[in-house]
Amino acid sequence: MTQTTLTTFDQAGFDAFIESRVEPDWLLSMRREAWQHGSAMQWPERRHEEWIRTDIRAFQIGKYGVPTGTDGPESAVTDREQVHQLLQDVELAGRIETVDSQIVSESLDDAVAQRGVVFGSLSRLSETHPDLVRKHLFTAFDPDEDKFAALHAAFWSGGQILYVPRGVVLERPVHIGSILSEGGTDTTHTLIVLEEGAEATVLHESNGASANASGLHLGAVELIQKPGSHLRYVNLQEWGHKTYNFAQQKASVDRDATLQWTLAAMGSMLSKVNQTVDLVGAGANSQVNGVMFTEARQHIAYHTLQHHKAPECRSDFLYKAAQQDKSRTVWRGMIKVDKEAQKTDGYQRNDNLVLSNTSRADSIPGLEIEADDVRCTHGSTTAKVDEEQIFYARCRGFTRKEATRMIVSGFFQQIFDRISIESVREALAAAIARQVREYE
Amino acid sequence: MTHVLKIEDLHVNVGEKPILRGVDLTINHGETHALMGPNGSGKSTLGLAIMGHPGYEVIKGKISLDGKDVLAMEPDERAREGIFMAFQRPMAIPGVKMADFLRHATTNVRRPDRKEGEELIPMREFRKELKDKMSHLRMDVEFARRYVNDGFSGGEMKRAEILQLAMLQPKFALLDETDSGLDADAVRLASESIAEIGQGKMGLLIITHHDKLLEHNPPEFTHVMLGGRLVETGGRELADELHEHGYDRIRKAYPDAEAANQEMLAEEAAV
Numbered sequence: 001m002t003q004t005t006l007t008t009f010d011q012a013g014f015d016a017f018i019e020s021r022v023e024p025d026w027l028l029s030m031r032r033e034a035w036q037h038g039s040a041m042q043w044p045e046r047r048h049e050e051w052i053r054t055d056i057r058a059f060q061i062g063k064y065g066v067p068t069g070t071d072g073p074e075s076a077v078t079d080r081e082q083v084h085q086l087l088q089d090v091e092l093a094g095r096i097e098t099v100d101s102q103i104v105s106e107s108l109d110d111a112v113a114q115r116g117v118v119f120g121s122l123s124r125l126s127e128t129h130p131d132l133v134r135k136h137l138f139t140a141f142d143p144d145e146d147k148f149a150a151l152h153a154a155f156w157s158g159g160q161i162l163y164v165p166r167g168v169v170l171e172r173p174v175h176i177g178s179i180l181s182e183g184g185t186d187t188t189h190t191l192i193v194l195e196e197g198a199e200a201t202v203l204h205e206s207n208g209a210s211a212n213a214s215g216l217h218l219g220a221v222e223l224i225q226k227p228g229s230h231l232r233y234v235n236l237q238e239w240g241h242k243t244y245n246f247a248q249q250k251a252s253v254d255r256d257a258t259l260q261w262t263l264a265a266m267g268s269m270l271s272k273v274n275q276t277v278d279l280v281g282a283g284a285n286s287q288v289n290g291v292m293f294t295e296a297r298q299h300i301a302y303h304t305l306q307h308h309k310a311p312e313c314r315s316d317f318l319y320k321a322a323q324q325d326k327s328r329t330v331w332r333g334m335i336k337v338d339k340e341a342q343k344t345d346g347y348q349r350n351d352n353l354v355l356s357n358t359s360r361a362d363s364i365p366g367l368e369i370e371a372d373d374v375r376c377t378h379g380s381t382t383a384k385v386d387e388e389q390i391f392y393a394r395c396r397g398f399t400r401k402e403a404t405r406m407i408v409s410g411f412f413q414q415i416f417d418r419i420s421i422e423s424v425r426e427a428l429a430a431a432i433a434r435q436v437r438e439y440e
Numbered sequence: 441m442t443h444v445l446k447i448e449d450l451h452v453n454v455g456e457k458p459i460l461r462g463v464d465l466t467i468n469h470g471e472t473h474a475l476m477g478p479n480g481s482g483k484s485t486l487g488l489a490i491m492g493h494p495g496y497e498v499i500k501g502k503i504s505l506d507g508k509d510v511l512a513m514e515p516d517e518r519a520r521e522g523i524f525m526a527f528q529r530p531m532a533i534p535g536v537k538m539a540d541f542l543r544h545a546t547t548n549v550r551r552p553d554r555k556e557g558e559e560l561i562p563m564r565e566f567r568k569e570l571k572d573k574m575s576h577l578r579m580d581v582e583f584a585r586r587y588v589n590d591g592f593s594g595g596e597m598k599r600a601e602i603l604q605l606a607m608l609q610p611k612f613a614l615l616d617e618t619d620s621g622l623d624a625d626a627v628r629l630a631s632e633s634i635a636e637i638g639q640g641k642m643g644l645l646i647i648t649h650h651d652k653l654l655e656h657n658p659p660e661f662t663h664v665m666l667g668g669r670l671v672e673t674g675g676r677e678l679a680d681e682l683h684e685h686g687y688d689r690i691r692k693a694y695p696d697a698e699a700a701n702q703e704m705l706a707e708e709a710a711v
Contacts, residue, residue, distance in 0.1 A: 387494070392531035394515035395491050395524075396541070396604065397548030402556055406544070410535025410587070 009151060011039070013066045017155060026134055027126050031154050034143045038150025053330045053362050054272050054301045059244055064185045064216040067101035067157040084177050085236060085427040086203040093172040094119045094162075100184035101158035108174075115168050122159035122189055132163060136193050140222040140250040145274070148246040152187055152218045159189030164198035164229075173201035173232075173421075180208050180215035180239060190221045194229035194257070201232040201421065208240025208267060215243040217268070223251035225259060227281055232260045234424050236431065239267035241296060247273045255281025255310070262419050264291040264428050265300050266435065276305040279313035279341075289415045290319035291428060293435045294327035294359070301330035306348065308341035308371075317348040320415050322408055323359035324437070332364040335378065339370040346376040353411045354384050405436045443469035443506055443611045445490075445523070445643055450501035452482075452489045452668075457707060459485045461668040461700065462501070467643040469611060472657050474679050475647045477665035478687050480705040483647045484528055486665070487614040491515055491525050505611070519545075520552035522611030526601035526618050528647075532589040538600065539570060539584035542607050549608045573606045577633050594621030602633050612643040619653040631656040651683040664690055667700030 007013040014035050018028060044051045094108035096119070106120040113119075118129060126133045143153030160176055180186050186206075194200055208215060217239060225231055239245055245268040253259050265271060277286045292300050306315035321329045335346040352361035365378040385407050393403035412432055416425045445467045452460035459482050467473055477483050489496045490503060492515040503510040505521055513521065533541065547560040560566075570584060579599060589597050598618050605613055615634065619627045627650070635656035638644050646653060654676075662678035663670045666687070671694045672678065682690070691698040 386531070389531045389533055391491075391493055391515060392527065393533065393541075393545075395519055395527075396545035396608070397516050397519040398544065399516050399556060400514075402544070402548075406536055406541070407533060410533055413535025413587075 007066045008064065009061045009066060009155065014039075014154060017066045021123075023123065023126060024130050026130070030138070034150050034153030037144055038147055038154055041147040041150055043147055050303055050332075054270070054299065056270065056272075059270070061216070064183075066155055067185050067187055083179065083207045084175075084205055085238075085431060086205050086234065086424060087175060088423055088427065090175070090203070090423050091172050092175050093117075093170055094174040095177070096120060096160045096175070097177045097179075098158045098160075098186070098188055099179045100181055101186045101188050103158050106160075109172075112170065116165040117168060117170065118161060118163040119174055120160065122161045122191060123157070125161050133161060133191070136191060136222070136224055138222070140224055140252045140278070141220050141248055145248060148218060148272075149220070149248050152189070152220050152248070155218065156187045156189040156220070158187075159191065161191045161193070162200065162202060163193045164195060164200050166195040166226075167197040168195075169198070170200040173203050176202065176204040178206040180206070180213060180217065180243060182209055182213050182215070184209075184215045186215065186217045186219060188219050190219075191224075192222065192231065192233065193224045194226060194231050196226045197228045198226070199230040201234075203234045203424070205236040205238070206267070207238045208243055210240055212242055213240025215240060217243060217245045217247065219245075219247045221247070221249040223259065223261075225251070225253045225257040227255040227257060229254075229257045231258070232421065233262070234421065235261075235263040236427065237263070237265045237267055237271070238431070241267065241269055241298065243268045245271040245273070247271070249273060249275045251277045251286070253277060253279050253281070253284040253286055256283040257281070257285070259286040260289070260420065261286070262289040262424060264293075264431060265302070266293050266431055268300065269298060271300040272303075273301065274303045274305075276307060277315060278307045278309055279315060280309050282310045282312050284310065285314045286316070287418065288315075288317040288319075289418050290317070291412055291415055291432070292319065292321035292329050292331075293432055294321075294329055295324045295435060296327060297325070298327040299330075300328075302332070304331070304333045304348070306333075306335050306346060308335070308337040308344040308346060311341055312343040313341065314345040315347065318415060318418065319350045320353075320412050321350065321361060322353040322355055322411065323361055324355040324435075326356075326358045328360040328362070330362040332362075332366070333378065334366040334368060335376050337369040337371050337374050337376065342371045342373045344371060344374040344376065346374065348378040350380045351411070352380075352382040353408065354382060355408070401437075405433065408436050409433065443522070443643065445612045446502070446504045447486075447490070448502045450486070450489065450503065451499045452485055453497045453499050454485070454495060457704070459496075459668050459704065460489065463668070463670055465663065465670060467612060467645060469643050470640050471661065472639065472644045472646065472659045474654055474659035474662045475645055475665060476649070476662060476679060476682050478691075478701065480708055481665040481701050482668040482704070483665050484616050485668075487525050487616045487645075487647065490518075490523060490614060492518055516548070519608075520549055522549075523614075524605060524608055524610035524612065525614040526598075526605060526616060528616040528620065530589045530597050530601055532587070532592070534587050534590045536588050537585055538588055539567070541588045542570060542584075542604065545604070546607050549610070570607065573603060576636075577603055577606065578629065579603060595623070595626050598622060598626075598630060602630060602637070605634070606637045610642055612645070613638055614645045614647065616647045617649070618646075619648055619650055624652070627652040628655065651679055654679055666690055666694055667697035667704065669697055671697050
């Protein structure tokens with residue numbers, strides 16, 4: 001079983017947490033500073049624009065334990081190949097597995113390691129590669145963003161780093177698997193750094209120990225791309241349906257680098273995710289493909305920012321969401337173009353397919369443009385499954401359920417068409433197919 | 441046994457409005473019937489009612505296939521029993537490839553007892569058949585990779601409907617203006633294709649305004665619909681007459697039906 005304690009996110013909990021860490025001083029002082037800020041911060045209130053649609057009054061952090069102890073407990077889940085979806089038919093260059101923020105296994109192909117690639121436990125590598133970690137940690141992520149970010153910065157545990165040196169191309173993907181056991185806490189921090197001209201594919205998925213598992217995820221992702229690097233990052237989130245998920249996910253993309261970021265948010269009871277792509281060097285190019293599919297009383301909120309800080313960059317964000325039962329999604333997107341970011345090409349779109357009369361989709365696109373020579377377009381659609389489409393399919397022998405399933409899959413196909421990794425397309429299609437049921 | 445599709449005294453409402461007011465029609469397997477009539481007379485409604493569109497309420501009458509009660513069946517059961525309609529305005533299903541759509545449809549129709557989730561026709565076998573049929577219809581194979589009717593031109597949609605007819609091989613096919621929106625060459629191609637696929641091999645009910653589609657499909661029976669009723673039935677010569685002289689004679693000969701037709705048109709215009 002995983003090691004859990006009763007220490008919570010308070011002063012005593014923080015002291016015990018710090019006591020349990022075997023870490024360099026610079027890292028401990030980062031934590032102390034984050035705790036100092038975070039403990040003084042208020043919880044977000046509903047009147048804040050970001051929290052108007054996301055009600056966290058029922059969330060009690062006192063119910064969740066701080067992840068203590070060092071790396072190495074045994075996995076609560078024995079058959080990971082069954083739990084994870086992105087491992088099918090993929091040859092990996094490396095793998096890391098965590099349960100409740102504690103690393104249970106890590107591996108990296110020797111040949112890859114010999115080319116200078118660093119991949120594994122962020123805690124461990126903070127000791128062995130302090131300069132590397134210190135240089136990049138929290139450079140894209142801001143611990144002062146809000147209380148959740150500050151708590152993450154203080155309590156992050158069991159995270160991982162992938163570092164790809166200049167010019168090195170990782171042909172095979174690496175896989176990161178995080179599992180939350182019943183009632184567990186996950187505060188993993190993911191740091192990915194691609195030096196100039198480097199290339200990598202990262203498959204990252206999160207699962208609950210069971211479909212209905214409770215838990216808390218207080219996580220962050222930092223993607224740091226130097227000029228001319230190419231990253232494909234895939235994030236499949238299937239936390240249990242009683243799990244709270246608060247996450248900051250930030251990318252910084254430099255000159256002529258490309259980022260393809262595919263995410264699927266299927267799990268959790270409540271998710272509040274801030275996803276930002278900063279385009280910091282001329283000619284940087286980012287594509288985000290987002291899938292959300294909610295059911296029961298799930299609430300998934302994505303606040304996305306495509307921030308053009310340099311000229312001639314491209315950002316193309318497409319989010320497709322389907323809602324069933326009494327669930328709700330919130331998508332609030334912003335394209336921000338700084339004065340110096342001339343010749344920006346920005347695109348954002350959110351399409352929603354509302355599958356029940358009691359589900360809801362909030363879609364709020366936005367533009368903030370200070371440059372005068374840009375092309376920015378945005379759009380948002382919200383529709384129901386068309387009865388005429390269903391009738392047409394039924395006239396061709398499809399049952400109502402088969403017709404609906406097909407129409408919903410088709411709705412998401414536009415996203416799949418953009419994903420260049422076949423196994424990911426298949427895993428996402430399968431995850432969606434599992435969610436679809438019969439609608440009257 | 442010869443299959444028979446039998447429609448008796450069919451009355452259909454859309455909402456509160458009566459559209460079909462007592463239609464009797466028997467189609468035997470292997471026969472070709474033409475259904476003609478002015479706009480708004482109820483031709484498409486007959487097709488949609490036979491398929492079981494939820495918006496078309498049968499308030500009286502019967503539809504049977506080989507004695508089985510069609511009205512008791514769901515639309516997909518009707519399709520699996522071998523009734524097909526080529527839509528006047530087919531629906532687009534974005535994100536679903538024609539080939540995948542047809543593979544599933546073909547499997548369901550050929551194996552009416554198939555349960556959801558059971559295996560489809562093997563991909564190789566299906567692809568070969570689809571490719572053969574498409575080349576026969578002079579369709580580009582690229583067509584199969586496009587999304588169902590998504591961004592299709594009017595002509596492409598009609599050809600896609602004919603391809604579906606070819607794959608599904610129904611016992612009875614209702615072709616609702618499969619010539620509309622096509623140029624002369626395309627209509628000729630459609631006419632030839634329908635003849636090849638269906639003539640003598642199924643019961644055909646061809647709904648059309650023109651005679652071009654009938655060029656290769658000479659009807660044994662021509663029915664004229666007006667005001668929601670079949671007011672006249674004849675042979676091939678009736679279709680020729682209507683094409684040449686229009687519906688004036690019919691309108692004058694059946695003033696009650698004409699009045700009903702005008703009323704339906706006025707209501708349609710008011711919507």
